[in-house]
Amino acid sequence: MHFTSEQRFDDGVLEREFTLGEIPGILWTPGSASGSAPAPLILIGHPGGLHTMYPRLVGRARHSAADGFAAATIELPGSGDRPRSAAAEQARADLRRAVEAGEPVSDEIVDRLVLPLVDKAVPEWQAALDALLALPEIGGPVGYSGGVISIGVRLARVEPRISAAVLFAGSYVPRAMFEEARQVTIPLHVLLQWDDEGNDRQAALDLFDAFGSKEKTLNANLGGHTGVPQFAGDAAAQFLTRHLR
């Protein structure tokens, strides 16, 4: 992990860009007196494209920092400045074509689009976690929040260092992920936008039903994909604070 730039905001939060091998990422740590305890960490998920997503990511990170958390994110495979995958681009084009034609999106397209992304991304987030937890200013526990829900499901299932997760039910879910969901046992807070144009509401409800966790909350709100209300973001932050502090 190599830090490539840093800036400090007027709320004291330190933002550092880094690379982990070929993968770019960003780390935010709360401003605090020297000698304070290592901060718990929130991994901030997103749909891909750190530059495009930056304004929303930095907002979430500074909100987390105000609650005493470090926050970090990395670029997804095939997004932002990272090399494209021809197969993923083809799957994305096929998805777009089906949606624009008003056709149902087939399981086959969803599998081609999402499963290779999950298989590639999850070990990268785990490698980032190794590097982040090696920093003296970061301790545990670790939460995961948002982004592509299938990545969150896989991480929640396979990564024992993640204690709680906020999942955003806003993207297509391969059938195979329902079986993985049954094996998830950590506390979950699932956000669903009730009128999300590009999301299958019934699949989201089925996925929520499938999770094996003893504590799981579905927080559904009126509005489209990008319209998550401020109070729903606050409720998700309270969930993480409850479990990570």
Added chain:
Amino acid sequence: MHFTSEQRFDDGVLEREFTLGEIPGILWTPGSASGSAPAPLILIGHPGGLHTMYPRLVGRARHSAADGFAAATIELPGSGDRPRSAAAEQARADLRRAVEAGEPVSDEIVDRLVLPLVDKAVPEWQAALDALLALPEIGGPVGYSGGVISIGVRLARVEPRISAAVLFAGSYVPRAMFEEARQVTIPLHVLLQWDDEGNDRQAALDLFDAFGSKEKTLNANLGGHTGVPQFAGDAAAQFLTRHLR
């Protein structure tokens, strides 16, 4: 409205039992310095039976009082010490028989059980509201929270003095209430227990979908009818605080 008893708790909350005509009720007002502003009011719904429900009601009321709210409730028609309705008792027995036989509960039984209750209870809650708002220590705005969801839906639709409502999707809903739900426009926070034995989850989701409100949140949690987790109660209280203060 006649007060029949009063006691003050060690947190300063004043509890007063009252009768409104033949209807018993309870009012809780926050302990505060004299001359403080009139408190906003939360009407506390319940499934009927003030004595049986008292421990939970007083807990919710004192929680509300700590947030600066007055809270009040009245007995439902045919519950507690109030005269039974033969038709309602018959409908309840028919419902129980269907559930115990593992049969689907027919719309006809639900209509017979719930619609007369709603028709009778809602004007009583409105009369209680008249009397409560005439007290100098109670101002507005007014919220409604919990209880038989069809009573909450009707009140939210017809009573303009109610500004926001927490609804508990935990009882059978007559088909006619879905049309009423479309006419509800106040902010709503709907609690659903995902594994509620005596509740139809799909009907609850359909009802949430039907509400005409621009702001509506579904907060669904793992567990049975009586297992609403503390953090979900806290989230409902935050919703009311956000809208009533």
